[in-house]
Amino acid sequence: MAKAVVILSGGLDSTTCMGIAQDEGYELFPITFDYGQRHRRELECAQQVARHYGVTKHPIIPVDFLRQIGGSALTDEEISVPQSGLSHEIPVTYVPGRNLLFLSMAASYAEVLGAEAIYIGVNALDYSGYPDCRPEFIEGVQHVLRIGTKAGVEGHAIQIETPLLHWTKSQIIRRGTELQVPYELTTSCYLGEELACGECDSCRLRLKGFAEAGREDPIPYRRR
Numbered sequence: 001m002a003k004a005v006v007i008l009s010g011g012l013d014s015t016t017c018m019g020i021a022q023d024e025g026y027e028l029f030p031i032t033f034d035y036g037q038r039h040r041r042e043l044e045c046a047q048q049v050a051r052h053y054g055v056t057k058h059p060i061i062p063v064d065f066l067r068q069i070g071g072s073a074l075t076d077e078e079i080s081v082p083q084s085g086l087s088h089e090i091p092v093t094y095v096p097g098r099n100l101l102f103l104s105m106a107a108s109y110a111e112v113l114g115a116e117a118i119y120i121g122v123n124a125l126d127y128s129g130y131p132d133c134r135p136e137f138i139e140g141v142q143h144v145l146r147i148g149t150k151a152g153v154e155g156h157a158i159q160i161e162t163p164l165l166h167w168t169k170s171q172i173i174r175r176g177t178e179l180q181v182p183y184e185l186t187t188s189c190y191l192g193e194e195l196a197c198g199e200c201d202s203c204r205l206r207l208k209g210f211a212e213a214g215r216e217d218p219i220p221y222r223r224r
């Protein structure tokens, strides 16, 4: 059975990627990064999702570096998470270099496993404007994997799979629902408290997506 590494945060998008990769016939190898994120509940969710899919291995990789450098509302206590709704600027919840680091580490893991693909739940439509979620960025990293890995030089470069790239949040949720993705085990809130806040960018996108998909979000909220 071909193997796929899935970058699993415990959020809605990456969990949908687990369902899609499984549906495409891959044996799932989720990898989760502990980067000192404010929303630490994600890590528990990622573990529950991995258990749900019955995986044999699920490394949780400490990336303390991102916490040490700070510079993001998600990793730096001094910067608060905005509640003001979506804007057109790159928001302070952007984590410098996050997906570049994650894809590099996932590629190392994939090479050792002999995996064919890396799934990452980036989305360039219903998103917060992060530059490392755009197709140009993914194409750039794909090029690097072709020229800078043993697998790539030997002619079987690891493929970066981004099934959600051009989907709306509601399309993601509809597809995930068809695949029986366990959304009740996921979290999306940037604040990472027991109950999702319902007001941060991430909660807003998620609630809007469920509403547009005509589905009830199965997780509890402080307010909707």
Ligand SMILES: [Zn+2]
Pocket (backbone or CB within 6 Å): 188, 189, 190, 191, 196, 197, 198, 199, 200, 201, 202, 203, 204
């Ligand atoms: Zn929230």
